[in-house]
Amino acid sequence: MLQVLKNTPKLPLSSDITEAIGNVPIVRINRLSELCQNHEFYLKLESCNPGGSIKEKNALYLVQHAERIGLLNPGGTIVESSSGNFGVGLAMIGAARGYRVIVVVDAKTAPPFRRMLAAYGAEMVDVPLSAADANGSMQVARMQKAQELAQSIPGAWYPCQHRNPENPTAHEQFTAREIEQAFGGAPDVIVIGVSTAGQLGGISRFFKQRYPQTRIVGVDVAGSAIFGTPSHPYKMTGLGLSFVPPNFDATVLDAAYSVTDCLAFSVCHALARLEGLLLGASTGAIVAAALAYGTQYHSSQRMVLLNPDRGDRYLETVYNPQWLTQQGIEILSNSALTATIRALQPVPATLLRQQQPA
Secondary structure, eight states: OHHHHHTSOOOOOOSSGGGGOSOOOEEEEOSSOGGGGTSEEEEEEGGGSTTSBTHHHHHHHHHHHHHHTTSSOTTOEEEEEOSSHHHHHHHHHHHHHTOEEEEEEOTTSOHHHHHHHHHTTOEEEEOOGGGOOTTSOOHHHHHHHHHHHHHHSTTEEOOOTTTOTTTTHHIIIIIHHHHHHHHTSOOSEEEEEOSSSHHHHHHHHHHHHHOTTSEEEEEEETTOSTTSSOOOOOOOSSSOOSSOOTTOOGGGOSEEEEEOHHHHHHHHHHHHHHHOOOBOHHHHHHHHHHHHHHTTOSSOOEEEEEEOBBSGGGTTTTTOHHHHHHHTOOOOOHHHHHHHHHHOOOOOHHHHHTOOOO
């Protein structure tokens, strides 16, 4: 270990927190499944960004873009709708650059996210549960409230990550290039969680142009509307929308998987116990989909899986036995987990092609 540390290149000095966002470890999964002996599964640990999530990348890029074109000026206010990581990313960057940050949240916003937002000095505005849609989603109501606030506050800017056409650019310019540099080209497969479709849009645009042989696999939570599968309530945060986001383009997907809360959370527990990786809820869904996709191939595949955030934000939910029992979610392990992953089927391509952005 000491010899390895001696040969490690000197890390660059950062003038502030925003310059520390970017290059993160990429770690191979070895013990989670027997499929790990057939294929190479690499997790790109975006959870190692300074604020703990991949959302800091597009938060920073959108802030810088707004500054360049005059939408956000010194002393201005950032207003956004978020139940988690994007709001935290904006709060972190706002603190470093001197902006007031207001985040519209709802009842599904977990206490750890609320405490992080408060610690960074962000203000929170709650949308009442009475504003939820038929499936219990608060997203549209939150977005409407954020827009109202931004219009009523002088000098306010509403990035609207769900509908901002610049959202994918951060991942095209940074995340995709980081993958290319790490692998000396392109992996066989990249597995990406789909929410606002920023990561999917930017990474697929980069690789489809330069490495068309690389396959893109999209992952969403069961109950979300994006893939056209039946909509219903779900407990996942970080994945899922009640509408199809404008940045979503089904034609870039070579496969798509809709993963239940139960399977996603079960994989999270297995990653912690078998790989020493305590990661967020959406990572469980992404890893489950990657393993299921791997069952289709006999020849070895090299896959990159995007890990959006850390698991410590989910200690009160995903990793809390009492909460899981209250939600009626059973954590699968061993043969039951293996069988469930192998039984997971991709979303029919015909269904995906019917999906039109809202």
